[in-house]
Amino acid sequence: MKTMPHSAPPSTGPIILFDAECVLCSANARFVLERDREAVFRFASMQSEIGKSLYRLHGMDPEDPASLLVVDGNRMRRDSDAVLSIYETLGFPWALVRVFRMVPVALRDPAYRFIARHRYRIFGRRNACWVAPKHYRDRIL
Numbered sequence: 001m002k003t004m005p006h007s008a009p010p011s012t013g014p015i016i017l018f019d020a021e022c023v024l025c026s027a028n029a030r031f032v033l034e035r036d037r038e039a040v041f042r043f044a045s046m047q048s049e050i051g052k053s054l055y056r057l058h059g060m061d062p063e064d065p066a067s068l069l070v071v072d073g074n075r076m077r078r079d080s081d082a083v084l085s086i087y088e089t090l091g092f093p094w095a096l097v098r099v100f101r102m103v104p105v106a107l108r109d110p111a112y113r114f115i116a117r118h119r120y121r122i123f124g125r126r127n128a129c130w131v132a133p134k135h136y137r138d139r140i141l
Helices: 023-035 049-057 079-089 094-102 105-117 119-123 134-139
Strands: 015-018 042-045 069-072 075-078
Touching (some): 015 023, 075 079
Antiparallel strands (some): 015 069, 069 075
16 A cells, blocks of 8 residues: 655644646646645645635735735745745755845835736746645645
């Protein structure tokens, strides 16, 4: 019998809200799912009802999503801080992105927002939302 990539119980930890129509965003979600050995993260697309409600809860328009969000209880991270927090949580070698914390947020976030604003033009847009493989569905909200 084949062992699933993650053996930890389903997470009650942070939720990564991502754009499931964006090729880059979906690839990033898949990348994190495959490397999150402790099953820390749960995922919700910003197109889902859960995703839309979490966006609204944190004062953002789900119809004009400009950022990936990481929601952990009452705490919300967005933009470059969200991305860095995800990779720092994955452990070595991905946690080495921590070095980018030395770059001021005033420089990191505009770079992040530029890519986010042009993500469909640069990376493409899916005709339908990305769907996670069956063995990860317990982590998708």
